[in-house]
Amino acid sequence: MTDLATVRQLDAADPLAAFRARFVLPDGQTYLDGNSLGALPRATAARLADTVTREWGQGLIGSWNAAGWIGAPQRIGAKIARLIGAAPTEVIAADSTSVNLFKLLAAACAAQPDRRVIVTEQGNFPTDLYVAQGVAAYLPGVEVRAVPRAQIAAAIDADVAVVMLTHVHYKTGAMYDMPAVTRMAQAQGALMLWDLSHSAGAVALDLAAANADLAVGCGYKYLNGGPGAPAFLFVAEHHQASLRSPLTGWMGHAAPFDFDDAYEAAPGMDRFLCGTPPILGMAALEIGIDLFLEADRTALFAKSRALCSLFVELVEERCAGLGLTLASPRDPQARGSHISLAHRDAYPVMQALIAHGVTGDFRAPDILRFGFTPLYVGYEDVWRAVEILRDVLTSKSWDSDTYRRRAAVT
Amino acid sequence: MTDLATVRQLDAADPLAAFRARFVLPDGQTYLDGNSLGALPRATAARLADTVTREWGQGLIGSWNAAGWIGAPQRIGAKIARLIGAAPTEVIAADSTSVNLFKLLAAACAAQPDRRVIVTEQGNFPTDLYVAQGVAAYLPGVEVRAVPRAQIAAAIDADVAVVMLTHVHYKTGAMYDMPAVTRMAQAQGALMLWDLSHSAGAVALDLAAANADLAVGCGYKYLNGGPGAPAFLFVAEHHQASLRSPLTGWMGHAAPFDFDDAYEAAPGMDRFLCGTPPILGMAALEIGIDLFLEADRTALFAKSRALCSLFVELVEERCAGLGLTLASPRDPQARGSHISLAHRDAYPVMQALIAHGVTGDFRAPDILRFGFTPLYVGYEDVWRAVEILRDVLTSKSWDSDTYRRRAAVT
Structure with a gap:
């Protein structure tokens, strides 16, 4: 005992x-x-007070440049990349996990018109299932194949565009073998999308070693970013040019401040940005990530x-x-x-x-x-x-x- | 002089x-x-400090109920409704303007499969144009018809699903006659979507009197909600049941905490929610709106x-x-x-x-x-x-x- x-x-x-x-x-x-x-984190209140009082209150519009607001998604993304074993240019902080799932699922399906199936696990976290169902409702011919955990391998065939799994299950805590499952999906020509919401900051992650294709994750759980913190998304470097976000907001444009009428996707991860970044949430999230990077x-x-x-x-x-x-x-x-x-x-x-x-x-x-x-x-x-x-x-x-x-x- | x-x-x-x-x-x-x-606003720093230190720091997960976090999108939406002449159940605060544009444009096109055109103005704010182009790239057969301001009326025909215009032009400040243009779109059977980003808090708005169908708007301009504040969206009561958000995240589910595998859209505006609401941004936004409501x-x-x-x-x-x-x-x-x-x-x-x-x-x-x-x-x-x-x-x-x-x- x-x-x-x-x-x-x-x-x-x-x-x-x-x-x-x-x-x-x-x-x-x-x-x-x-x-x-x-x-x-103890440091968060002071950081937010500074963001509000000095950066917003005194710096006003100039803080988009002077306080680095405009680069927050990339700067914080690069820090998250260190926690999950990715390159700094493979991760951005943006939107919610749900919105980021939509971007990547839709992009993965649209890029592979001859493959129409999203494979996932029955009992996966609801938002993952719901967003997949939303993509299927909007993209013609796309369907969701949700099967029990033990049948995932059998469900992946040549019709599958993307396999979406939560790395650590929200309910049971069961963790997939990321390299093995990624290989299994890729062996059938499918892209592998990992939801790292219950993994980032909780377990060792090495997306590069696992040859991961796509991932999303949450900022307010183990990363201590605060209620409704911005989420993050990862796209492996070699997929970035061929995947296009359906959410083509101005922050994803190659030159957002040229105010052109025609959308042109930014090179690299910036194309997965959409609207104006939520600076208060970003400031709190960065404190949480910085603490992790000290450990x-x-x-x-x-x-x-x-x-x-x-x-x-x-x-x-x-x-x-x-x-x-x-x-x-x-x-x-x-x-x-x-x-x-x-x-x-x-x-x-x-x-x-x-x-x-x-x-x-x-x-x-x-x-x-x-x-x-x-x-x-x-x-x-x-x-x-x-x-x-x-x-x-x-x-x-x-x-x-x-x-x-x-x-x-x- | x-x-x-x-x-x-x-x-x-x-x-x-x-x-x-x-x-x-x-x-x-x-x-x-x-x-x-x-x-x-002078009150914002104290409100954020309280949200962080007391609600998050001391209340932790319990603050989703105890501090009213979970109801923030609806509560703040109802306050914005008073500023724009809408019913309290017609507006929610959520996501960014760009993401909300995507929800409503995609929903409007999907609900009218026999109408395939989004009409908008050349030189409209870039994110409006880009999001429309993203919807067109994503939904089969949908096209964007962007014309000069003087040709909007002529561009609206029986193929038009939705007319999307920015009520007050971001560059020139020119303001549309909302009731007249709404009538013009509706006379052709199209839905009218107003972007109120440069209007809410700046000019008198009465969406009910204008018989408006759909609208979005920005929280960080005249509403003083802070950098990257949550945006808002409006759907007239009589359209809510027939429009479905493509972004079917868990917060838009009829019973998000039942953790069912199948998505079922919430009744009313809640179906236009997607991920977990950004509470720090919501807290700052509410201060800005409350100030307006005093005037x-x-x-x-x-x-x-x-x-x-x-x-x-x-x-x-x-x-x-x-x-x-x-x-x-x-x-x-x-x-x-x-x-x-x-x-x-x-x-x-x-x-x-x-x-x-x-x-x-x-x-x-x-x-x-x-x-x-x-x-x-x-x-x-x-x-x-x-x-x-x-x-x-x-x-x-x-x-x-x-x-x-x-x-x-x-």
């Missing part, structure tokens, strides 16, 4: 422990939902795995017989940085946990989800979360109308 | 004069570029016209023979809240003006553009701007390499 002293030794030996103080974490709360909304990434992703493994171990040791089932892969190499537990009454159990100071989230129909963000979660947090989980389950304190009442948003 | 004393009397009698103190305006600068980036709008738009008319009058009186030509309509009822002057050397002239404390902007090839935002520009600002314009032109101080050098972004 693992004891608290052992857990505290892990914190004492953690080379990343100092990063915790770089975040605001509410007193008395163990926050295990950074995979849904990352915590606030030793080998240590970071080792800690992700260690936190998850400790949680699974403690749950199995200390909550045995309390109705929990591991819904994530047991193998640390086969999962991301969150762990899901199934429980028949997951909704009220999670509400009770939150009321008792442990914030994870509920995913329908029966999942308790706990995210372990290595920059600010410590080993004793894991211990505390499991203790409270055991108390809530043992005491059945979750079994009340207060916790059973379903909120509009969870 | 108008003298300074008369101008000062106008400021003394201005019922909106107190609003100026609600904005940050840099010392020694006359800012006439609020039509490109609105000035910073008497009759007085506001009368002041817009009076500022523009004073500028034209003073330029013609005091800058005669200095190479300037009025490029905006002379009739105050036929223009928005900015005035454009043509000058052979407009680029270096504007650079010199900026260096001498008057910020307007340059629009290729020969336009000096000056925006008069009634909430924070006063009559003496107009006087000062014209005096400096005269000095710059008389002294030819603009004629130097410093001012002729073209910046990357202007």
